Amino acid sequence: MSDHTTSYPSDQPINGLKPLSNADNNISLPATGDDLSRLGGDRPEAFANGLSLQEMDDEDDEEEVDEDYVAVDHEDVNEYPYWFRRPPVHHRTKLDELHPFVQVLTGSNVEDCVNVETAFPEQERCTREKFMYRLNKCPELCLGLFTLPIIPEGQPKPRPTLVGHIVATRTSGPNVTDKSMELPANWQNERMCVQNGEVIGHDEDGATIAIHSLAVLPEHQGKQVASTLMKSYIHRIREAQIAERIAIIVHDHLIPFYESFGFENRGPSKCQFAGGGWSDMVLEFYHE
Ligand SMILES: CC(C)(COP(=O)(O)OP(=O)(O)OC[C@H]1O[C@@H](n2cnc3c(N)ncnc32)[C@H](O)[C@@H]1OP(=O)(O)O)[C@@H](O)C(=O)NCCC(=O)NCCS
Numbered sequence: 001m002s003d004h005t006t007s008y009p010s011d012q013p014i015n016g017l018k019p020l021s022n023a024d025n026n027i028s029l030p031a032t033g034d035d036l037s038r039l040g041g042d043r044p045e046a047f048a049n050g051l052s053l054q055e056m057d058d059e060d061d062e063e064e065v066d067e068d069y070v071a072v073d074h075e076d077v078n079e080y081p082y083w084f085r086r087p088p089v090h091h092r093t094k095l096d097e098l099h100p101f102v103q104v105l106t107g108s109n110v111e112d113c114v115n116v117e118t119a120f121p122e123q124e125r126c127t128r129e130k131f132m133y134r135l136n137k138c139p140e141l142c143l144g145l146f147t148l149p150i151i152p153e154g155q156p157k158p159r160p161t162l163v164g165h166i167v168a169t170r171t172s173g174p175n176v177t178d179k180s181m182e183l184p185a186n187w188q189n190e191r192m193c194v195q196n197g198e199v200i201g202h203d204e205d206g207a208t209i210a211i212h213s214l215a216v217l218p219e220h221q222g223k224q225v226a227s228t229l230m231k232s233y234i235h236r237i238r239e240a241q242i243a244e245r246i247a248i249i250v251h252d253h254l255i256p257f258y259e260s261f262g263f264e265n266r267g268p269s270k271c272q273f274a275g276g277g278w279s280d281m282v283l284e285f286y287h288e
Contacts, residue, residue, distance in 0.1 A: 143232065209245070258281045
């Protein structure tokens with residue numbers, strides 16, 4: 001090794017760069033104009049890494065421990081390997097074809113929701129009046145996934161089509177109850193309806209969001225609409241920190257579907273809505 005080690009004096013750094021030396025007494029990277037002229041003329045065998053041919057051979061035989069380190073600002077670390085990253089692979093799905101967007105529902109979406117609700121068997125459907133009530137009382141708890149076809153430039157945009165919805169109210173207990181699903185008779189004139197000490201319908205002080213309907217238009221089922229909508233819904237509620245939990249009643253075949261979002265199965269529900277046979281499922285935001 002020592003046969004090939006020659007230190008070059010570093011006179012004036014090029015562009016103000018400090019010479020990066022592998023180790024004292026070893027050949028260093030050219031740092032000055034003087035160094036460069038030396039490498040170009042007298043030492044054609046030197047490589048850009050500053051090592052001679054012989055040293056390159058030696059390197060193959062035994063790995064040298066680099067004793068000098070270059071300090072890297074951790075804030076910049078993520079910027080360095082961008083050329084290693086592959087662009088995210090996205091395979092187009094049936095959901096993409098809908099050009100979906102998610103938006104809070106309002107009283108103007110009542111007929112859209114009535115249409116989507118046909119996904120349920122008749123006895124389980126929410127009535128038009130209940131949609132009017134829920135979308136007017138607590139639109140912030142009701143979310144829709146819409147589709148809008150791509151139309152040629154200059155043509156008027158059609159009204160977006162509601163493909164799937166989540167409609168909910170608040171309740172004070174930990175689960176969905178029959179009372180929380182009811183329609184208060186005088187809801188347009190009263191802020192809240194209380195009967196025998198129990199709130200009927202939406203309890204604006206309730207810490208539980210009770211989902212009364214998750215439905216997707218039959219022709220768009222199986223395209224991940226419900227999953228996308230549910231993920232978006234949970235994310236919004238969690239981020240806004242506006243509830244302690246989300247509760248829903250479900251039939252057995254959908255228990256794994258809700259478990260995939262973090263809902264826990266709390267067993268048979270007391271709800272007798274549409275003949276009963278429901279299980280309570282709850283997603284808790286605060287476990288402690
Ligand atoms: C249940 C419903 C909302 C699902 O909507 P969707 O957009 O088709 O659901 P997704 O495409 O996001 O399905 C995702 C997963 O949910 C599960 N799933 C969906 N529908 C299911 C069903 N009918 N039975 C069992 N699992 C089902 C599957 O695991 C599915 O995964 P996969 O696509 O890998 O098979 C829809 O079928 C519907 O509107 N049904 C009628 C109303 C209803 O029953 N709502 C639920 C009230 S609790």
